[in-house]
Amino acid sequence: MQMQGTLLWCMCALSWLSAPCWGGSCHEAKLCCPGRDSSCVVQNAPLNAVVEDLNDKPCYCDHACLKLGDCCTDFKDACGVVDCQVTAWGAWSSCDSSCGPGSMSRSRRVSRGPQHGGRRCPGLLQRRACQGGDCPLHTDTAAREIAMLLPASLSESRKVNQTEDIRNNLRLRNPEDPEMTPQKEYCVEFEILKASKACRKETSYKALQEGERVCVRCESEALRKSLDWRCQGHGVMSRSTRFSALSAPHCHGKWLRITPDDDDDYPMGGSNSTNSESCAVKSCSKNGPQFIFV
Incomplete structure (x- = not known):
């Protein structure tokens, strides 16, 4: 058992130049890379090993992983990534037409802006059609x-x-x-x-x-x-x-x-x-x- 642990440590040491051998954690690996960097990777399994467990797949700590979907589970916390946060939608406004077709709107505001490559803010204004019903009664x-x-x-x-x-x-x-x-x-x-x-x-x-x-x-x-x-x-x-x-x-x-x-x-x-x-x-x-x- 001790021999197997020693052998695994040696294999990790040999693979250090290509990828660190910590668990899937950017915090433990002390990695946080701007942009896209393929070397900013956390690899559970040894290099070139056959991955039998999906949890052993390599994960990344570069900001490109947000788009590629291969970030380590703690990437956002470890690298200070903050997604945009918005408030709930406000109430719909009244119809801008008193008679006939018009539009009404509602809005929300940004409560916290994105940081360090976090998800951008969604739309803050919505519109929808409406029909004004206060029309004069035509006897003509x-x-x-x-x-x-x-x-x-x-x-x-x-x-x-x-x-x-x-x-x-x-x-x-x-x-x-x-x-x-x-x-x-x-x-x-x-x-x-x-x-x-x-x-x-x-x-x-x-x-x-x-x-x-x-x-x-x-x-x-x-x-x-x-x-x-x-x-x-x-x-x-x-x-x-x-x-x-x-x-x-x-x-x-x-x-x-x-x-x-x-x-x-x-x-x-x-x-x-x-x-x-x-x-x-x-x-x-x-x-x-x-x-x-x-």
């Missing part, structure tokens, strides 16, 4: 209507082959009403909140993409007397409404009206305008209407 039926759209390029087709027969009555809902006048026509600008993928596939409706702004014209042919001489689905301020493409039924989505209601009173063209295809509404006058209400 426009808030529940779906706007049916056609490309503005089809506007001219309404005026082709105008006659005095019944076909003219089909184009105009109220052809004989004295209140039916082109001066009631107006334009509305919308911001697209959501649009189906089918809109991108239709050349005439590619403008209906999330985040884009579009201008829609309400022509006299689409004015409805039952709606107090306005177009169906012309939207309301501060509330999303729906739209659908008449010639591409799979193209639909939600939008938000940008033009204030007061701007509806501006007729197409204006008193001094020579271009009857333009809208006098400031938000639509730049590029002209892209769509028309049906």
Whole structure:
């Protein structure tokens, strides 16, 4: 028995130049190396010996072992490695939108920073979506209507082959009403909140993409007397409404009206305008209407 102990001591002494022969402890081996150092190793079994017990595998006392996962069990304590410590999450803030989609957040703080290569601090701020519910109650039926759209390029087709027969009555809902006048026509600008993928596939409706702004014209042919001489689905301020493409039924989505209601009173063209295809509404006058209400 004494002979075996002596032999083991000799083998450890012979292997000293390549690796120390203490147990898996950085403290006992008095090792603590910055960066990556393959010689900063604690080896239980003799060099080149067959390791039968996983506890006899070599472990390291260099800071790279934190990433490689082969540190000795007491490496952090022996080398003064301190991981970042943070407080518990605080309470969630209130929604930053009183009406409609918004976000809320919560935070935490660092109670002790990392030292000597310890684990870095995690994120200190979290956000999540919320929906503000304090919305004004809209009694306007426009808030529940779906706007049916056609490309503005089809506007001219309404005026082709105008006659005095019944076909003219089909184009105009109220052809004989004295209140039916082109001066009631107006334009509305919308911001697209959501649009189906089918809109991108239709050349005439590619403008209906999330985040884009579009201008829609309400022509006299689409004015409805039952709606107090306005177009169906012309939207309301501060509330999303729906739209659908008449010639591409799979193209639909939600939008938000940008033009204030007061701007509806501006007729197409204006008193001094020579271009009857333009809208006098400031938000639509730049590029002209892209769509028309049906």
